[in-house]
Amino acid sequence: MAINLREIALKEEKLVSGHRLCAGCGASIIVRMVLNAIDEPVVVANATGCLEVATTIFPFNAWNVPWIHSAFENAAATIAGVEAAYKALKRKGEIDREIRFISFAGDGGTYDIGLQALSGAIERGHRAVFICYNNEAYMNTGIQRSGATPRGAFTTTSPAGKAIPGKPQKRKNLTEMMVANGAKYVAQASPSHWRDLMEKVKKAVNTDGPAFLNIYSTCPRGWRTPDNSAISIARLAVETGVWPLYEVENGKYKINYKPPKGFKPVEEFLKVQGRFAHLLKPENAHILEEFKKDIEEEWKRLLSMEEATNK
Numbered sequence: 001m002a003i004n005l006r007e008i009a010l011k012e013e014k015l016v017s018g019h020r021l022c023a024g025c026g027a028s029i030i031v032r033m034v035l036n037a038i039d040e041p042v043v044v045a046n047a048t049g050c051l052e053v054a055t056t057i058f059p060f061n062a063w064n065v066p067w068i069h070s071a072f073e074n075a076a077a078t079i080a081g082v083e084a085a086y087k088a089l090k091r092k093g094e095i096d097r098e099i100r101f102i103s104f105a106g107d108g109g110t111y112d113i114g115l116q117a118l119s120g121a122i123e124r125g126h127r128a129v130f131i132c133y134n135n136e137a138y139m140n141t142g143i144q145r146s147g148a149t150p151r152g153a154f155t156t157t158s159p160a161g162k163a164i165p166g167k168p169q170k171r172k173n174l175t176e177m178m179v180a181n182g183a184k185y186v187a188q189a190s191p192s193h194w195r196d197l198m199e200k201v202k203k204a205v206n207t208d209g210p211a212f213l214n215i216y217s218t219c220p221r222g223w224r225t226p227d228n229s230a231i232s233i234a235r236l237a238v239e240t241g242v243w244p245l246y247e248v249e250n251g252k253y254k255i256n257y258k259p260p261k262g263f264k265p266v267e268e269f270l271k272v273q274g275r276f277a278h279l280l281k282p283e284n285a286h287i288l289e290e291f292k293k294d295i296e297e298e299w300k301r302l303l304s305m306e307e308a309t310n311k
Helices: 005-010 026-036 050-055 075-091 108-112 115-124 174-181 194-205 230-239 274-280 282-309
Strands: 042-047 067-070 100-106 129-134 185-189 211-216 246-249 252-255
Touching: 026 050, 026 100, 026 129, 026 194, 026 211, 026 230, 042 050, 042 075, 050 100, 067 075, 075 100, 075 115, 075 129, 100 108, 108 115, 108 129, 115 129, 115 174, 129 194, 174 185, 174 211, 185 194, 194 211, 194 246, 211 230, 252 282, 274 282
Parallel strands: 042 067, 042 100, 100 129, 129 211, 185 211
Antiparallel strands: 185 246, 246 252
């Protein structure tokens, strides 16, 4: 499981330069980390979204691995079909190589539109890794709110104003839904903690069954952040408790990052993003308190689950 940077640097890139993703986009960083963590040949299915449209503008293609375009809703079904065909060919003796299978989708294609296909693929037990690059809104179509959008965030369909102070609801806990759905390995990761992320990818692709990774993916356009802040903001999300790093393996919880001196104030995470600027105004103090309460409740739940499942 050890990650060796020298070995990674010598590997052939599997997502090459020339794509049209925005400067500072977290998705391309995440995909490079994921693919560089895998030693075996890999086949990728990719749901419609920022990553898909920006890496495959006809007649160009930035993918240096076998890659399949899927509609918004069915990347999980697509890779499940490929994995099933692979197993059939193996049984017939027509293929003997070890191949890994991954689907990439944004939060729209995972939390919302693609949830049905994802749930079915995990329930059927396909050996594939389902990865959500989670930028917390439908960024490709104009920054509309999704099930992953956090409470209070400004989006074009949850604008902050007199009627509502950003999105009224807290985000759906999809990571826990995948645990409940029966995925063999489930984890949350962040590109700011690259070694943790790549080790989780290695575990996921070597799991004998379905695995799910929910990876935090910054979006300069939708979050109203500088182009050079992808990693620093992702790190702040972890250090303030907004995005806990943890994994669930065979039902056992493990928190991968516990701040030795406690979490930083969440305001440090909010104040560097335009989508949360209104939360720091006095009239929206009640939403900020609810935001903090969401973080505290989730952290307490994770601590209790870690204790309960490791006795």
